[in-house]
Amino acid sequence: MTSETKKYIELTDVLAFRFRCTREKCGAELTLPLRSNFSKDHSVDKCPNCGADWLLISNGSGGGSSNSPLLERIAESIKQLLEWPGRFKLTVEIKPDPKDAK
Ligand SMILES: [Zn+2]
Numbered sequence: 473m474t475s476e477t478k479k480y481i482e483l484t485d486v487l488a489f490r491f492r493c494t495r496e497k498c499g500a501e502l503t504l505p506l507r508s509n510f511s512k513d514h515s516v517d518k519c520p521n522c523g524a525d526w527l528l529i530s531n532g533s534g535g536g537s538s539n540s541p542l543l544e545r546i547a548e549s550i551k552q553l554l555e556w557p558g559r560f561k562l563t564v565e566i567k568p569d570p571k572d573a574k
Contacts, residue, residue, distance in 0.1 A: 476568075477568065478565055478568070479565065479566050479567075479568055479569075480563035480564060480565050480566065481563060481564050481566055482561065482562075482563050482564075483550050483553055483554050483562055483563075483564070484554065486506060486550060486564075487505065487506060488503045488504055488505045488506055489503070489504045489506070489543055489546075490502070490503045490504075491503075491504070491516055491519075491526060493519040493521060493522060493524055493526075494524075495519065495522050495524040498519060498521055498522040498524065500519055500520060500521035500522065502514075502516065502520060504516065504543070506547045506550065507547075509544070514540075515538070515540070516540055516543070517538045517540065527539040527540055527542070527543075
């Protein structure tokens, strides 16, 4: 018999965004608490270790535009949903841990 267990997290369980650089031989990590004012307090445009582009969208001439406000919109949306007066509790389904698959 095969059974499957679904896992959910509550929005209050979401504490931070974590960036991990995927450039070979870097792997730097940066964790930003959800309360952060991302575009002002933390630049995640580039990897702080190796300089690889993260949220910066390069325009090809050495400049570009940051997408840090995307993080602020996600954080603000979570906050609004948590404060929403509707009678529901919202959870997010997450992928099962491969270790749990038997
Ligand atoms: Zn890096």
